[in-house]
Amino acid sequence: xxxxxxxxxxxxxxxxxxxxxxxxxxxxxxxxxxxxxxxxxxxxxxxxxxxxxxxxxxxxxxxxxxxxxxxxxxxxxxxxxxxxxxxxxxxxxxxxxxxxxxxxxxxxxxxxxxxxxxxxxxxxxxxxxxxxxxxxxxxxxxxxxxxxxxxxxxxxxxxxxxxxxxxxxxxxxxxxxxxxxxxxxxxxxxxxxxxxxxxxxxxxxxxxxxxxxxxxxxxxxxxxxxxxxxxxxxxxxxxxxxxxxxxxxxxxxxxxxxxxxxxxxxxxxxxxxxxxxxxxxxxxxxxxxxxxxxxxxxxxxxxxxxxxxxxxxxxxxxxxxxxxxxxxxxxxxxxxxxxxxxxxxxxxxxxxxxxxxxxxxxxxxxxxxxxxxxxxxxxx
Numbered sequence: 345x346x347x348x349x350x351x352x353x354x355x356x357x358x359x360x361x362x363x364x365x366x367x368x369x370x371x372x373x374x375x376x377x378x379x380x381x382x383x384x385x386x387x388x389x390x391x392x393x394x395x396x397x398x399x400x401x402x403x404x405x406x407x408x409x410x411x412x413x414x415x416x417x418x419x420x421x422x423x424x425x426x427x428x429x430x431x432x433x434x435x436x437x438x439x440x441x442x443x444x445x446x447x448x449x450x451x452x453x454x455x456x457x458x459x460x461x462x463x464x465x466x467x468x469x470x471x472x473x474x475x476x477x478x479x480x481x482x483x484x485x486x487x488x489x490x491x492x493x494x495x496x497x498x499x500x501x502x503x504x505x506x507x508x509x510x511x512x513x514x515x516x517x518x519x520x521x522x523x524x525x526x527x528x529x530x531x532x533x534x535x536x537x538x539x540x541x542x543x544x545x546x547x548x549x550x551x552x553x554x555x556x557x558x559x560x561x562x563x564x565x566x567x568x569x570x571x572x573x574x575x576x577x578x579x580x581x582x583x584x585x586x587x588x589x590x591x592x593x594x595x596x597x598x599x600x601x602x603x604x605x606x607x608x609x610x611x612x613x614x615x616x617x618x619x620x621x622x623x624x625x626x627x628x629x630x631x632x633x634x635x636x637x638x639x640x641x642x643x644x645x646x647x648x649x650x651x652x653x654x655x656x657x658x659x660x661x662x663x664x665x666x667x668x669x670x671x672x673x674x675x676x677x678x679x680x681x682x683x684x685x686x687x688x689x690x691x692x693x694x695x696x697x698x699x700x701x702x703x704x705x706x707x708x709x710x711x712x713x714x715x716x717x718x719x720x721x722x723x724x
Contacts, residue, residue, distance in 0.1 A: 347510045348452065350503075351408070353476035354415070354445035355680065358384060358438065358500065359560065361480035364578045365493040366564045372493070375428025378561045382687040383432040385557070387439030389681030395444050396673030397529035404448050404455070405516045411448075412511060414441025416504035423497035438500075445507075447676060455517035478586045481579035489576055532670040536663065542671065544715055545609075545659035550678040551712035552613065552651055555620065555705045557683035559641060561690045562701040570698060571634045581638055585645035592649025605654045605661075610716055612650035617713045619643035624706035627698055637698065644705060651712075652679075 359381060362369070369377035399407045418438025425431040487496050536542055567573040567581055592612075599608055623640035626632040656675055663671045686704065693700045 347507070347514055348449045350507050350510070351445040351449035354442045355388060356477040357480050357503065358415075358442055360477040360582070361484040361500065362493065362496045363560070363564045363582065364481055364485040364568070364575050365488040365496060367569055368488060369431070369493050373425065373428040373431060376691040377428065377431070378565075378687050378691050379428065380422075380431050380435045381557075381561055382684050382691070383435035384439040384442075385680050385683035385687065387436035388443045389677040389679075389684065391440040391443035392447050392673045392676045392680070393530075393533065395447060396670060397526050399444075399448050399451060399518070400529065401526060403516050403518045404452050405511065405514065407444050408448050408514075409508065409511055411441040411444025412504055412508045414438070415445075416501050416508065417441075419497050419500035419504060423494045423501070447673065450672070452517045455519065475590075478579075478583040481582045485576045485579050529670060533674055536671055536674050539663060541662040542659050545655045545662070546675050546678050548609075548613070548712045548715040549652065549655040549659070549675065550682045551708045551715060552616070552648075552655075553679050554682040554686045555616075555708040555712070556645060556648060557686035558690055558701055558704040558708065559645065560683070561687045562694070562698075565694065566637075566698045566701055567634075570696065573634070584638070585642055588642055588646025589649040592646055593653070594649075596650050596653055599650070600654070600657075605658045608650050609654040609658065612647040612654070613709075613713045613716055616644045616647040616651070617709050619647075620706040620709040624702045627702040632698060632702070637702075641705075644709065 366377045369380070395407055395411065415438055418434050418441060421434040422431060422438060425434060483499070484496055487493075487499065563582060564578060567578050568575060573581060596608070619640045623632070623637065623644070626636060626640070656672075656679075659675055660671050686708075689704060690700060693704075
């Protein structure tokens with residue numbers, strides 16, 4: 345459970361730990377440091393499409409060892425970067441390895457347990473995993489305050505080394521490897537892209553995560569530079585949202601037994617949409633304060649505790665059993681790939697105020713709701 349928890353936390357730790365240092369990195373490297381989030385998410389999302397079929401073909405352990413090793417190397421060279429372009433390259437490299445961790449961890453759980461125990465184990469890991477983005481910003485803030493941002497990436501390398509050593513004691517969990525060729529497995533993605541029912545849920549999740557990554561990308565600049573929050577206090581404002589995700593994830597384990605996935609998904613998206621619209625309206629009216637913004641963001645962000653689980657489950661329920669692995673990888677790629685769009689848009693549109701962040705969150709939350717609530721005729 346400790347190893348699986350560490351694997352599930354790779355994405356959160358890799359992004360959230362250096363958020364408090366983004367303004368400093370931008371000044372030191374002479375560029376938009378938020379684009380390093382873009383670089384990481386490019387590698388993380390695209391690599392899943394590669395590692396998914398590979399892990400079905402050659403097993404779980406070898407891709408994990410290779411991936412974590414690449415993560416260690418990428419983290420080390422991120423620390424040595426002297427320009428924003430070097431940082432971008434090594435973040436992509438780092439993410440290509442990191443992407444194996446959460447994806448294969450979920451596959452390992454499916455390998456080891458029946459669906460009931462697997463669901464319970466995954467729910468436990470979600471709660472444990474949520475601890476990582478709570479602690480990570482505090483660690484990043486502390487390091488940035490007493491030293492330099494370079495040591496944040498050295499710490500990520502050390503984290504990777506410990507996980508790599510632990511992997512040598514983890515058994516191979518895949519008992520029956522796929523007989524399907526890798527080329528055929530990759531062709532499944534084309535079929536999935538034309539599966540309208542699958543894409544309805546996958547698109548809703550993608551648009552929602554675009555809103556979430558907009559906040560993740562912009563939060564340090566808005567809280568620290570615009571509202572004047574101290575770097576060491578930034579972690580409190582960020583972490584309260586993760587606590588909300590943990591709480592909803594905990595209750596969602598029982599809610600899915602009483603209500604349909606569609607009902608829960610629609611309710612969660614509706615709450616996030618109303619909160620996002622209010623956030624935008626208060627911003628354009630000039631009435632948005634620091635704490636009022638934190639409240640609206642809390643409801644948008646916390647809805648992730650239901651949306652991510654229900655949208656993913658509903659999407660995978662719409663595909664044939666022989667494509668579940670590829671479908672899971674595609675959902676993951678779309679989910680994390682949404683951060684690419686969010687970070688690029690924010691980097692080029694930001695105006696030094698919360699306006700762009702609020703507008704993007706409202707717009708993409710609306711698109712997520714549109715995908716779920718507006719049933720196009722051919723999807724009925």
